[in-house]
Amino acid sequence: MKGILLGLICLGVAGPVLAEPSSKVAWTLETLNFVKKGNAEKGKELMGTCAGCHNDTNANPQLEGQLPNYLYKQLVDYKNGNRKDPTTAMNGLAASLSEQDMADVAAWYGKQAAKLGKGGASDPTGIVSKGDGKRMEPSCSSCHGGSGQGEIVDTPALAGQKADYLEKTLLAYKDGSRANDIYRRMRLIASKLSDQEIKQLAEYYSKLD
Amino acid sequence: MNPNSWISKIRSRLGLCEQDLQIEHLEKNWLYVAAAMVAFMVVILGIGALFLHLNPPSHWETIESPSLHLSAEFAEDKLGVQPTTLPDGTIQVTLVAARYGFYPREIFVPVDKNIQFRIASLDVIHGAHIPMTNMGTMILPGHVSEVTTVFPKPGEYPLLCNEYCGMGHDHMWSKVTVLTQDEWAAHKTGGKQP
Numbered sequence: 001m002k003g004i005l006l007g008l009i010c011l012g013v014a015g016p017v018l019a020e021p022s023s024k025v026a027w028t029l030e031t032l033n034f035v036k037k038g039n040a041e042k043g044k045e046l047m048g049t050c051a052g053c054h055n056d057t058n059a060n061p062q063l064e065g066q067l068p069n070y071l072y073k074q075l076v077d078y079k080n081g082n083r084k085d086p087t088t089a090m091n092g093l094a095a096s097l098s099e100q101d102m103a104d105v106a107a108w109y110g111k112q113a114a115k116l117g118k119g120g121a122s123d124p125t126g127i128v129s130k131g132d133g134k135r136m137e138p139s140c141s142s143c144h145g146g147s148g149q150g151e152i153v154d155t156p157a158l159a160g161q162k163a164d165y166l167e168k169t170l171l172a173y174k175d176g177s178r179a180n181d182i183y184r185r186m187r188l189i190a191s192k193l194s195d196q197e198i199k200q201l202a203e204y205y206s207k208l209d
Numbered sequence: 210m211n212p213n214s215w216i217s218k219i220r221s222r223l224g225l226c227e228q229d230l231q232i233e234h235l236e237k238n239w240l241y242v243a244a245a246m247v248a249f250m251v252v253i254l255g256i257g258a259l260f261l262h263l264n265p266p267s268h269w270e271t272i273e274s275p276s277l278h279l280s281a282e283f284a285e286d287k288l289g290v291q292p293t294t295l296p297d298g299t300i301q302v303t304l305v306a307a308r309y310g311f312y313p314r315e316i317f318v319p320v321d322k323n324i325q326f327r328i329a330s331l332d333v334i335h336g337a338h339i340p341m342t343n344m345g346t347m348i349l350p351g352h353v354s355e356v357t358t359v360f361p362k363p364g365e366y367p368l369l370c371n372e373y374c375g376m377g378h379d380h381m382w383s384k385v386t387v388l389t390q391d392e393w394a395a396h397k398t399g400g401k402q403p
Contacts, residue, residue, distance in 0.1 A: 019286040026276030131380050138309045142377025153332075182278045183285055183305055183312045183331070 023082050023180045025073045027153045035072045035103050043108030046101055049093065050109075059164040065114025069154040071106035074180075083180040114149075116160035121207035125197045128204060135192045140201065148208045159208040166202035174198070274350040277305060277331050289313045299323040299357065306348045307331035309377035311368050315384045318360065319393035325357040336372035339385060347372060360387040 025031065054060045063071065077083035078094035079102075085091050094102070123129070129146075131139035140158075145151050148159030158166065172178035173190035181187055193201070232240070257263035277283045283305055291301040300319070305312045306328055318324050328337055328348050335348040337356075344358040360366075370381035388396055 019284070021278050022285060024279065026273075026279055028273065028275045031275075131377075133380070136310070136314060136380075136382070136384070138377045138380035142309060142375065142380060146376075183288075183307055185307065185310070185312075188310075188314060 020082070021182075022184070023073065023077050023182055024080050025076050027069070032069070032153070034099070035068055035106060038068060038072075038103030038105075038107030040104070040107040040111050042101075043104035043106070046097075046105045047108050050105065053089070059162055059168070061161060061165045062115055063109040064112035066109055066157055067150045067154060068103070068106035068110035069152075070150065070156040071109055072102050073154050075102040075106070077180040083178060086177075114157060114160060116209040117205075117207040119207060119209040121204045121209070123200070123204045125200050127193070127197065127201065132192075137189060137192050148205050158205040161205055163202045163206035166205055167198055170198040170202065171195070270353040270355070271351055272329055272353050274330055274332065277329055282327070283329055289316055290318060295325065297323070299325050302326050304328045304337075305331055306335040306337065306370065308333065308375050309370075309381040311337065311370075311381070311383035313383070315386070317386045317388055317393075317396055320360055320363045320387050320389055323357055323359055325355065328354045328356075333374050334372050335370050335374050335381070338369050338371045339366050340369065342366065345371070363387045363389045363392075
């Protein structure tokens with residue numbers, strides 16, 4: 001009886017439950033060091049499963065040369081359901097991985113040479129380098145780097161990424177179906193872009209070398 | 210000059226010969242004066258910080274910056290103008306400064322009322338400044354900055370970052386709309402993400 005009473009009081013004190021955060025990953029020193037120490041050799045054994053789908057024959061994102069922090073965060077988010085794969089394949093796969101596996105596979109892909117674009121990239125929107133002050137839109141390059149190489153802590157590299165994937169991702173941020181960006185930062189940015197601009201930006205980054 | 214003096218030792222380490230560094234007597238004296246001034250300032254700063262407690266403004270309240278989004282106060286759905294005021298009627302506004310913006314990007318507050326901003330940084334040092342008002346504070350990672358102000362004039366104001374925080378620093382601004390008392394009474398939602 002006492003236990004039930006205590007339980008009821010606890011429930012009352014806990015109050016309204018907070019909405020789910022967009023990601024449970026926090027870049028504390030421990031997490032940063034944990035990912036940094038990922039074992040690329042072990043990751044190599046695991047990557048066979050990844051390479052079955054992440055290759056040149058389809059529109060799945062290429063992972064070679066991506067920031068390990070970004071890859072790790074995406075895997076954790078998939079596992080926790082903060083990022084939802086429309087096919088649910090990534091959610092299922094990530095659920096079978098331990099955090100150590102994630103750090104290992106992220107380390108392996110991070111060490112591979114990035115597949116850059118063919119060149120000839122031009123940005124008719126002007127948003128890549130200048131942004132748009134009227135829309136409170138920062139430039140892409142301020143976070144993703146001048147050559148689309150990505151930046152600390154977990155801003156992904158974009159140069160040479162598949163255009164289809166980039167377009168799909170920006171559209172998903174725009175309509176909110178991808179929502180694992182902390183404080184809605186990419187959702188706010190994408191929501192102000194027209195579909196046409198999204199297409200042009202995706203094309204720009206896919207060609208960037 | 211004495212070859213064993215510390216200046217001579219540094220010179221020999223750097224591979225500089227005596228004749229490379231011909232410093233006029235008068236010039237050298239002025240160097241000593243400048244160095245003494247710098248040392249004096251450093252001592253004054255040290256005394257101020259350590260004994261007189263002249264630390265950066267705002268109160269001393271720590272928070273873990275990387276996991277800000279997982280904290281109760283700075284959770285993503287708790288930001289903006291708070292639904293309940295403090296006992297003295299002060300309106301609380303919770304903001305997160307992160308590269309490159311203040312979140313939420315747009316807030317509405319009333320004129321002639323105490324507004325208390327509580328701001329924390331997710332990443333690096335930022336500054337918050339609303340031009341034409343006295344609202345200004347530095348936002349250090351790991352700390353909650355608190356500043357209270359009253360906006361005397363309704364209108365739209367930018368909330369700017371005034372500490373260089375990275376390549377997108379010039380894009381780091383958000384919008385604060387100060388409403389008249391009537392508009393505020395009609396305004397129900399408070400802060401919202403544009």
